Amino acid sequence: MFIDLSEVTQRLRRMSSQELDVSGSYQNFLLDLILESKKTLAVEHVSVWLFDDITVPKKLINVASTAWQEECSEVDYPILLCEQYPSYFKAITTGISIDATDAATDPRTCEFKENYLDSNNISTMLDTIIFKNGIPHGVVCFEGTGVTRHWQGSEIAYAEMVADCCSRRLLVKDLWLLQKQLTKLAFRDALTGLKNRRYLMDCAHREISRHIRSGQQLSLVMLDIDHFKRINDSYGHEVGDVVLQAFSKYCQQVLRAEDCLCRLGGEEFVALLPNTPASGALEVAERLRLNVEKNTIEIDSHFIQVTVSCGVGEVNLAKPFSDSLKQVDHAVYDAKAKGRNRVTTY
Structure with missing residues (x-):
């Protein structure tokens, strides 16, 4: 041929x-x-x-x-x-x-x-x-x-x-x-497997645009593990890492598939809740708090129980997302000041 x-x-x-x-x-x-x-x-x-x-x-x-x-x-x-x-x-x-x-x-x-x-x-x-x-x-x-x-x-x-x-x-x-x-690694927290702060900001930008069009409400919950430094100081950072992983799992058990749970850094986390008003976010935050509190983490014969302070707020769709993030951050500080292991709103 x-x-x-x-x-x-x-x-x-x-x-x-x-x-x-x-x-x-x-x-x-x-x-x-x-x-x-x-x-x-x-x-x-x-x-x-x-x-x-x-x-x-x-x-x-x-x-x-x-x-x-x-x-x-x-x-x-x-x-x-x-x-x-x-x-x-x-x-x-x-x-x-x-x-x-x-x-x-x-x-x-x-x-x-x-x-x-x-x-x-x-x-x-x-x-x-x-x-x-x-x-x-x-x-x-x-x-x-x-x-x-x-x-x-x-x-x-x-x-x-x-x-x-x-x-x-x-x-x-x-x-x-x-x-x-x-790209996946750039948006993921290596320790917990959750999305990271970078992903949260991108996701929030998309969700704000979508919620403006739909007229629905968008809320967020910030979570901060109580006395986490004490855990690291008492048991070491390896145990602290296990606690963070377990905490992430307990939160995911409560949240919906469409909710976006991210680790901001350290012991600080944020859950973005689409199509959810502030009242609904309060209920979600309380379920998160209770689920964390009721679970005991067993590590190398140590039994560790953690609690979490939560700040809740509805995202202001007319302002930058960073403004809403600061507001729930203030709400978390308020929860800490009032004795921890509680939910507050801004």
């Missing part, structure tokens, strides 16, 4: 340059490449497989295929185990393309004869390597039926370009996942 490399390369380059949504499945953003290559190489089937671990690969995971009628979920991805196909795994981990004229007799692919080749009438295979940082990361598998086929140099070169295009798209997906993870 003759391939005009200049023509098919240009087409592939244009396709690779198109902006894609890599947030979906592998099938979603690799399908156009493998469909194009299936047509160009006139093969029966094209699929993309990735190693589970590029340093010590034990299996290949099929993440995209021209044969799929609909997308697979990750739990449904077909898998090839290294221990079942040692010769094939050894061949592809070298990083050199497999051009099996007769897949049933080629020592690199003959292990598939009984389990796959015969039942699917596959006679010939061309597998090109996907690299990640110069190390084999997976393979693009081109399979033909009918008579055996001697793969031309131009066909191998084109198939390797397809693998390189897949490699670039996989890199973009990795970068997107990394950015997503970094």
Whole structure:
């Protein structure tokens, strides 16, 4: 089969340059490449497989295929185990393309004869390597039926370009996942797993805009653990960390899924309550206070009971959120001054 490399390369380059949504499945953003290559190489089937671990690969995971009628979920991805196909795994981990004229007799692919080749009438295979940082990361598998086929140099070169295009798209997906993870970490408190102050300010800005449009009320509760410094001084900061984690859990038990609980820092927390008037926020704060008070935290034979002082207020939608935050902060100080373990409003 003759391939005009200049023509098919240009087409592939244009396709690779198109902006894609890599947030979906592998099938979603690799399908156009493998469909194009299936047509160009006139093969029966094209699929993309990735190693589970590029340093010590034990299996290949099929993440995209021209044969799929609909997308697979990750739990449904077909898998090839290294221990079942040692010769094939050894061949592809070298990083050199497999051009099996007769897949049933080629020592690199003959292990598939009984389990796959015969039942699917596959006679010939061309597998090109996907690299990640110069190390084999997976393979693009081109399979033909009918008579055996001697793969031309131009066909191998084109198939390797397809693998390189897949490699670039996989890199973009990795970068997107990394950015997503970094964004998540930037808005999350590492100790408690709650959202942090930065997230609270962003969330409040969105909620204020939404509540202005809807005409609903938005409230917040500030919570400050009583005598927390005493816990750190008496038992150490490691115990104090466990107390903060337990406290976060007790608060989450009371709040709704749509409520936003954040750790401002130290022993100070804020719950933003959408579609809630001040009266409703008072009830929520009292339930939070009681749930914290009734639970005893057991740590290394120590039994620690904590209480919390709460400040409650309705967010003034016409002013910056920081103003409302200061108001409930003053309410917390008032609760502390009145003896702690209580709820006050501003």
